[in-house]
Amino acid sequence: MWVLALTATMLAATAPVTISVNPEKVQVVGLPCMPGSLKVGMTNTGTTDRYADLELSAPSPVVADRKIISTWLPAWDPDHTVTTPVGVTVPRTAKPGTYSLTLSVDRTRRTVPVEVLPLPPKDNLVLGEQASASSTHGSFRTCGAVDGDADSANWSTRTGWNDATRAVFPDEYSVSLIAPSAIGRVELQTLDSARYPAAQNGLRDWDVQVRVAGSWVTVDQVRGNAVGRVKSVFPAVQADAVRIVALDSNDHAYSRIVELEAYAR
Amino acid sequence: MLLTGCAPLNVREVTRNQTRRKFLTASGVAAGLAISGALPGIGTSNASTVEVDRLRDYPFRLGIASGDPLPDSVVLWTRLAPHPLDPFGGVNDRPVAVVWQVAEDERFRRVVRTGVEIARRESSHSVHVDVRGLRPWRHYYYRFIVGGHISPVGRTRTAPAPRQALSGMTFAFASCQAWWEGFYTAYRDMAAKDHDVVLHLGDYIYEYGVGADSGVRRQPVPVELTRETMTLDEYRGRYALYKTDPDLQAAHAAAPWVVTVDDHEVENNWAGPISENNAPREEFLVRMANAFRAWYEHTPVRLAQAPNGPGIQLYRRFQYGDLVRFNLLDTRQYRDDQAGGDGEKPPNPGSLDPKRSITGAAQEKWLLDGMAERSARWEVLAHQTAIAQLDVKAGPDMVVPMDTWDGYVASRKRILGGARERGVRNLVSIAGDLHRSVASELREDYAASTPVVGTEFVGTSVTSGRDGMDHDQIGRTILAENPHVKFHNFQRGYVRCEVNAAQWVADYRVADRVTVADGTVSSRSKLIVEDGVPAIQVR
Numbered sequence: 161m162w163v164l165a166l167t168a169t170m171l172a173a174t175a176p177v178t179i180s181v182n183p184e185k186v187q188v189v190g191l192p193c194m195p196g197s198l199k200v201g202m203t204n205t206g207t208t209d210r211y212a213d214l215e216l217s218a219p220s221p222v223v224a225d226r227k228i229i230s231t232w233l234p235a236w237d238p239d240h241t242v243t244t245p246v247g248v249t250v251p252r253t254a255k256p257g258t259y260s261l262t263l264s265v266d267r268t269r270r271t272v273p274v275e276v277l278p279l280p281p282k283d284n285l286v287l288g289e290q291a292s293a294s295s296t297h298g299s300f301r302t303c304g305a306v307d308g309d310a311d312s313a314n315w316s317t318r319t320g321w322n323d324a325t326r327a328v329f330p331d332e333y334s335v336s337l338i339a340p341s342a343i344g345r346v347e348l349q350t351l352d353s354a355r356y357p358a359a360q361n362g363l364r365d366w367d368v369q370v371r372v373a374g375s376w377v378t379v380d381q382v383r384g385n386a387v388g389r390v391k392s393v394f395p396a397v398q399a400d401a402v403r404i405v406a407l408d409s410n411d412h413a414y415s416r417i418v419e420l421e422a423y424a425r
Numbered sequence: 426m427l428l429t430g431c432a433p434l435n436v437r438e439v440t441r442n443q444t445r446r447k448f449l450t451a452s453g454v455a456a457g458l459a460i461s462g463a464l465p466g467i468g469t470s471n472a473s474t475v476e477v478d479r480l481r482d483y484p485f486r487l488g489i490a491s492g493d494p495l496p497d498s499v500v501l502w503t504r505l506a507p508h509p510l511d512p513f514g515g516v517n518d519r520p521v522a523v524v525w526q527v528a529e530d531e532r533f534r535r536v537v538r539t540g541v542e543i544a545r546r547e548s549s550h551s552v553h554v555d556v557r558g559l560r561p562w563r564h565y566y567y568r569f570i571v572g573g574h575i576s577p578v579g580r581t582r583t584a585p586a587p588r589q590a591l592s593g594m595t596f597a598f599a600s601c602q603a604w605w606e607g608f609y610t611a612y613r614d615m616a617a618k619d620h621d622v623v624l625h626l627g628d629y630i631y632e633y634g635v636g637a638d639s640g641v642r643r644q645p646v647p648v649e650l651t652r653e654t655m656t657l658d659e660y661r662g663r664y665a666l667y668k669t670d671p672d673l674q675a676a677h678a679a680a681p682w683v684v685t686v687d688d689h690e691v692e693n694n695w696a697g698p699i700s701e702n703n704a705p706r707e708e709f710l711v712r713m714a715n716a717f718r719a720w721y722e723h724t725p726v727r728l729a730q731a732p733n734g735p736g737i738q739l740y741r742r743f744q745y746g747d748l749v750r751f752n753l754l755d756t757r758q759y760r761d762d763q764a765g766g767d768g769e770k771p772p773n774p775g776s777l778d779p780k781r782s783i784t785g786a787a788q789e790k791w792l793l794d795g796m797a798e799r800s801a802r803w804e805v806l807a808h809q810t811a812i813a814q815l816d817v818k819a820g821p822d823m824v825v826p827m828d829t830w831d832g833y834v835a836s837r838k839r840i841l842g843g844a845r846e847r848g849v850r851n852l853v854s855i856a857g858d859l860h861r862s863v864a865s866e867l868r869e870d871y872a873a874s875t876p877v878v879g880t881e882f883v884g885t886s887v888t889s890g891r892d893g894m895d896h897d898q899i900g901r902t903i904l905a906e907n908p909h910v911k912f913h914n915f916q917r918g919y920v921r922c923e924v925n926a927a928q929w930v931a932d933y934r935v936a937d938r939v940t941v942a943d944g945t946v947s948s949r950s951k952l953i954v955e956d957g958v959p960a961i962q963v964r
Contacts (some may be wrong), residue, residue, distance in 0.1 A: 213546075228656060295633065296634055
């Protein structure tokens with residue numbers, strides 16, 4: 161390693177940045193799609209605009225869904241806080257207890273307690289399990305349709321999945337289990353609220369598929385739907401994943417699933 | 426104008442110690458340091474010394490590029506990223522010295538310019554070298570060296586001398602390259618051909634997540650790349666992902682690029698400080714600042730194109746002697762919000778409002794004043810989206826896109842009319858955004874059927890929209906409803922143009938498939954404009 165000495169006059173004082181966290185403590189269970197979440201705020205309290213890098217450090221078993229938050233921080237008056245959501249997960253095998261997540265920017269550090277709760281018993285086999293999608297609109301999280309919140313009133317603010325490809329079908333939404341399990345019923349809650357009734361904005365046509373020994377098998381086909389919750393009941397099969405192949409929605413724009421559930425019978 | 430002067434890094438003294446000299450000698454590089462200027466709003470490293478990290482792993486995984494050619498200058502670019510999808514490309518927080526060389530020959534026997542730039546963490550270890558003192562209208566070769574790592578060799582070309590009589594030139598233009606919707610087959614074809622310059626007209630990245638396995642590419646990616654980009658690290662990560670593509674890298678290495686942004690470098694259909702879904706203004710300004718910063722870090726442009734927070738100077742000119750002038754426009758940053766709530770609508774009081782603008786008043790004046798100079802035989806508007814009217818509804822009713830110049834009819838009238846009044850000899854528009862090829866004759870006022878004053882070549886997407894087909898239903902409707910549209914195609918590809926004093930030839934190169942890695946590209950049609958005759962002939 162060789163060194164070029166530069167004079168210290170190049171160093172401009174950087175504006176100070178404060179960190180805020182909401183909530184101040186995160187609770188999480190060991191399911192991949194049921195992250196604990198927090199909002200991390202960065203505020204430039206100085207008088208010059210700047211960029212800042214906030215590093216997130218999560219000792220095992222805590223996993224944050226990002227390692228860094230870099231952003232422009234304007235020196236507006238009044239102060240403007242740039243808020244970024246952070247998801248925290250732990251593996252299924254994590255021991256219940258309290259861990260920590262450390263946030264640091266410049267020389268400021270902030271430690272957030274992360275409480276790992278025991279795995280809850282569940283009938284809905286896909287609750288919190290690993291979801292994936294052909295695409296996910298930026299206002300949504302792929303996990304949003306297996307997070308246990310089936311309430312259309314929370315659509316897009318707190319829950320739900322919406323694809324990112326407007327007016328392009330099919331879209332796919334799938335959830336993987338860690339091992340094959342008997343599945344005989346799949347329930348799909350599409351968007352259906354007073355503001356966004358299913359007949360106008362809900363999913364209209366879709367195939368329900370389960371993965372059996374590595375191959376997708378179609379177990380139900382729903383066509384012309386205009387209601388919020390649709391049950392697909394079929395002879396139970398041993399499967400390790402559930403997939404919705406969305407073929408059209410009532411506004412022909414986006415596929416919208418508030419919650420997807422799968423049961424043994 | 427939001428740009429302010431940029432204070433150069435204040436380097437009083439550079440200690441040339443023995444080790445460094447040895448290093449430079451070993452690299453065959455003459456001593457001499459060029460330290461890049463600091464960016465507005467970007468703090469410099471806290472270290473009082475620049476440690477020159479050797480980087481254990483090969484750092485040129487995002488390729489190299491050159492751009493914004495002038496008669497005596499091109500900008501060279503690279504970004505050090507041994508692990509492209511990691512934060513900061515897997516480089517630690519120490520600055521890194523990057524040696525650059527420009528030679529007249531591919532083997533670097535005649536090196537004509539060389540220097541050292543410092544790659545810093547606050548610029549995600551990107552470097553921009555504004556190489557000066559080059560000779561006009563000639564090819565040069567360039568490369569970068571970090572420690573024992575040598576980059577691929579790029580080929581570039583300066584612009585001709587001012588007012589040089591130019592017998593002909595060849596260039597390409599492209600746009601819209603959604604990562605998850607296809608392979609960059611078009612760039613493989615582009616890289617294999619000779620172009621004096623390549624223009625990229627926007628949607629180089631998309632803000633959308635690419636999907637857990639990158640769509641048709643079936644390449645698993647880290648979770649950060651599956652989210653919509655909001656923060657600077659997310660925009661940086663998206664550019665890094667896109668730039669790992671070998672065909673895109675090859676196209677950059679083959680010719681200098683001139684790059685602007687469209688909407689997806691920030692967010693779908695943004696209009697100035699107004700976001701697609703009306704996010705709070707303050708929130709969106711921060712997002713714009715992050716997006717522009719990442720664009721600058723990954724694009725071979727000069728410091729004049731570095732953003733100052735949520736503002737960036739994108740419109741600029743490139744002169745190719747007396748033959749072609751490229752007016753690179755910015756029709757996103759200064760536009761009025763889309764009329765009628767955006768989408769496709771019948772012409773309405775908003776879209777017809779004489780006060781509304783897609784360029785903003787300052788840019789419009791800059792453009793028209795430039796046209797008055799009549800500096801070149803072919804006056805080119807290189808920009809984002811279609812100027813021509815595009816009725817997309819079959820039958821007597823008219824429905825037009827609110828995001829194109831159809832939503833800003835007054836701009837169309839003022840700029841096309843302004844070109845006519847100023848005696849522009851051949852006005853040609855090149856654009857993208859539509860994900861389809863559309864060649865049109867331009868009229869100031871389609872309703873009044875005023876005379877044709879120019880021609881327009883909208884190029885299709887590189888990948889966005891997947892494979893496509895020769896004509897889809899919308900394309901057939903466009904051809905049927907718009908007699909001024911002379912050509913349409915709905916496949917993916919790019920446009921290669923050969924221009925001389927007598928004619929302009931636009932060769933629409935299309936890929937048979939982009940959803941597989943081994944598609945092939947061929948010429949779909951050659952469209953010709955004769956000098957002095959604003960009409961499109963299809964060969």
